[in-house]
Amino acid sequence: xxxxxxxxxxxxxxxxxxxxxxxxxxxxxxxxxxxxxxxxxxxxxxxxxxxxxxxxxxxxxxxxxxxxxxxxxxxxxxxxxxxxxxxxxxxxxxxxxxxxxxxxxxxxxxxxxxxxxxxxxxxxxxxxxxxxxxxxxxxxxxxxxxxx
Numbered sequence: 001x002x003x004x005x006x007x008x009x010x011x012x013x014x015x016x017x018x019x020x021x022x023x024x025x026x027x028x029x030x031x032x033x034x035x036x037x038x039x040x041x042x043x044x045x046x047x048x049x050x051x052x053x054x055x056x057x058x059x060x061x062x063x064x065x066x067x068x069x070x071x072x073x074x075x076x077x078x079x080x081x082x083x084x085x086x087x088x089x090x091x092x093x094x095x096x097x098x099x100x101x102x103x104x105x106x107x108x109x110x111x112x113x114x115x116x117x118x119x120x121x122x123x124x125x126x127x128x129x130x131x132x133x134x135x136x137x138x139x140x141x142x143x144x145x146x147x148x
Contacts, residue, residue: 001046004029008037009046018048056090061106063113064135067121069101075126076101086090099128 004027011023024034040049056064071079076094080101084092091104107113119129 001041005037005041005046005123007116008034009041009095010049012038016052025081044077056106062106063107063110063139065105065107065113065134066133067103067105068131069103069121069127070099071101072126073099079124079126083120086116088113097135101135 001101005062007027008023008027011018011026020031020034023038024031027034029037038047047100056062069079076099076118080094083101083103088105089103090106094100095102105113105116107116117130118133119131
């Protein structure tokens with residue numbers, strides 16, 4: 001991957017719907033060359049998918065909460081799969097200590113978040129501890145992926 005590919009990726013991160021003509025114009029290359037470069041990045045697995053960035057607040061999802069769970073190692077995989085299947089969970093990561101889950105949830109109210117934790121988190125002996133923080137202000141976020 002070279003500088004042209006990095007610039008091309010940043011264009012697509014900002015607008016995945018950019019036409020090959022727009023990409024070519026911004027990069028100073030032909031439309032066919034832009035198409036070939038994008039296709040090569042897809043074929044190489046650098047671009048996994050083209051997607052839309054959705055504003056959760058416009059969908060009524062106004063409570064953004066981050067949970068860090070410490071889980072008995074034997075239960076890490078089943079609990080992570082169960083929580084990943086919940087519509088409230090937008091991202092879930094197994095951390096390097098192999099006993100922690102980092103989870104981001106989006107809900108429409110504190111009451112629905114409370115219902116989620118009561119159903120899936122509380123009174124589970126395999127969940128050893130919970131650290132929970134609700135987002136107050138978004139200063140910077142990763143819209144569409146990392147900038148290269």
